[in-house]
Amino acid sequence: MLTVFSANVRTRSTIASGNTSATSNTSPSGKLPAFICVFGITGSGKSSASSLFINDASGDKLPVGHGQWSCTRDVAEAQPFMIDGREVCLIDTPGFDDTTVPDSEILGRIGDFLFQSYGRKDLITGMIYMHNITSNRFGGVSKKNFHVFRELCGPDALKNLIICTNFWSIPPSNPSEYEDRERQLITTPEFFKQAIDKGARVERYVNRGRTSAHNIIRKCLSNKPEPVQFQLEATAGTTLMDTAAGKALSSELEKQLRDEIDELANTNKRLEAAIRKHDDVTRQEMEELQEEHQRTCQRLIADVNLLQATISADRKRNEEERRRVAEEWERHQQDVLIWAKYHENLQAQLSQAEFQAGLRRDARAIQTKAVRRTVAAVVGSVTGAVGAISLSMLL
Template sequence: MNPDNREWERVDEKMILVMRLTGAGKSYFIQQLTGMNVSAGHELKVHILYLANFVAGTEKCQVIQTSIGNTDFAIMDTPGFDGTTRSDAEILKVITEQLSIIRLGYNLKGIVYLHRITDNRMGGSAMRSLDIFEKLVGEDALSNVVLATTMWGNVVDIAAANRRDSELREEYWGSMRRRGSTATRFDGTRESARAIVEQLLGKKAVVLKVQEELVDREMSLNQTAAGVLLELEVYAEAEQIRKRLEQLESELKYEKDSNKRLEVKRSQRRNAKAFSQCAEDKKTMKSKPGVEVKGKLKKWAESGGKIGLQALQGLAAIVSISFGIAGFILGAGF
C-alpha cells in the first residue's frame, strides 16, 4: 500500500527527531528548547498536558508538543543504541516503529543528532551508533540533519575541546557534512536550542531511507541498510557465545574443584541467557515494522481513531510502543 494512498487522513504535523548516545544531554536540550524542567530518566510532566506511558518496562519514546512563534511542531526523542536494558535489535525495532508511524501520518522536518564534546575520543560505541544513524537516514535525507556537540559548559580545556570539535567536523562527520548535513554547537542556552531546531523547521519534509525501505517497500528489518549491519553483528555474537558454551561444557567435564565448577556453571547460565537473546534478536530482525504499523493503523482508522499528535499515544498503545506525550507552548518572550 502506497503511503500516499492511505485509508486514513494525514495531518500537517511537523516532527523533529532527537537521536543521541546515552548521556549526551538530550533532557537539557529539550528543557532549554521548551522551558520545561525535564530530568533525565523521569517522565515529562507539565501543567498543560500529560499522558502517562501505556507500556511499562520498555524504552520510552518521549514526544513533546511545542511551538516557536507561530510554528507548531513536536519533538520525538528516540532511545540510543548504547543502552543496557534492551538489545540493539529491540532498540532498532522500537525506532523503526516510531519512524513508520511518522512516515504514515506526519511531516518529518529533520533530525538533531547530539554528541558530547567532553568525550576525549570517538569510542567504538559512538562510531557504531553514528554508522547505524547514517544508514537509517540515507543519502537523500542528510541535508535535514543537524549534528550538534553538547556539554560545552563542562569543558575544562577549551583548546582541546576546539580540536575535538574540528576532528568531529572534518573526520567523523565530514562525509555527512559534504552531503548536506550541518554541524553546530549547542552552547546550553535557549537561543542556541531554538536556532538548531529552526534550521530544520524551515526545510521541506523529508523521508528517511529506512522509512522508504520499511513502509514504501515493505522490507523486513534485516533487509534494510541499518538492519544488514546489525544482523551481521547478531549472528557473529551468537557464534561467539556458542563456542564459549562449548568451551565451558568441556571445562565442566574435567573440572574437579567444586568452587571452580560452581563458577563455570554460573558462566554457563549467563552465556545461555545471552544466546537466547541472540535467538530472539534473529527473530526480531526478520520482522516488518512498516507492514505491522500500517495494518494496525488501518484498524485504528476504521475504529474511528484520528491521526493527530494527541492521538499518537493511543495509536502507540496499539502498536505496543511506549510514548510519553507532553504539550507546551513557548511564550512570546522566548
C-alpha cells in the same frame, strides 16, 4: 504532556488529558507543524540531566536518566511549542546503548514510530543528533549508534540533519581540546564526515537555555520535509533487519562482540601475568576488568543471538508470505484457465445456437417463399377459372 509510541501497537496514546498531538493540523500561521527527531546516546544531553536539550526547548518534563542507566526506552513526543508562529514537536528517541533493552528492540521501536508517522503523512522536518564534545572516544557504542542512525536516515535525508555538540561549558583539559576534537569528528569518514558530505550541518549547543535551543531548532524549520530511508524501505515491505539500518546494526554488534572478545583475551593474559608475579593489586584490577568484559560479552552474545533469531523469524515470515502469494497466484491462474475454458465452451455453444437459429430462420424463409408461390399459383388458377366461367356465361 508526553505522547508515547508503542513498538507493538499501530496507534498512539496520549498521557495526560487536555491536549493532543498537532498531527496533520496547521499552526495559527497556516504552516504545518514541524516534527523534529532528537537522537543520541546516554549522557549526550539528549534527555540527560547535564543538558536537557529537549526540556530546555519545549519546557516539558521528559524523564531524566542518571549515570549510565538509559531512561528513554520508548519514542516519546514532548509537548508542542511555538517558534516564530510555527508549532514544533520534538520527538525523543532511544539510543542504541540501553542497559536493559536489546538494540534490535530499540530499532524496532524507532522504526515503528517512523512507519506510523509516514502512514499519517507526517514527514520528519529535521533531525538533531546530540554528541558529547567532552568524550575523547568515538568508537564502540558511539560509532555504532551514529552508523545505524546514518543508515536509518539514508543519503537523501541527511541534508536535514544537524549534528549538535554539547557540554562545551565543561572546562577542557587544554584550551584547544574541544575544537581539535570537533575538527577530527568533522573530517574523519568513520565519524561525521560522510553525513556532512551529504549536507548535514554541525552546530554547538554552548549555552544551555530555551533561546540557544530554539536558535538551533530554527535551522531545521526551513528544511523541505523528506522521508527517511527506513520509511521508504518499510513501506516497500522490507523486514526490520533487512533494512539498511538493520544490516548496519547487525554488522556493528558483531564487530563490537569481536572487539570485546579480544579485550577479554588481553585481560586474561594480563591476569595470568599478575598471578605469576604475585602482583595482588594488578590481579584484583584484572579480575574486576575480566568480570566486566565477561558481562559485556554475555550481553552482546545475547543481543547477537536475538538479532539472528529476529532475522530468521523475519525471513521465515517472508518465505511463508511468498509461498502464500505464490499459492494464491497459482489458484488465480487455475481460475483464469477454468474461466477461459468455460468462456470458450460458452462461445462455442452460442455459435452453435446461432448457427441452428440461422438454419431455422433460413428454413422458415424458404417455407414462407414456397407458401407464397403456392398461394399465388392457386390464386392465379382460381382467377383464371372464374374468368373462363364468366366468359362462357356471356356467350
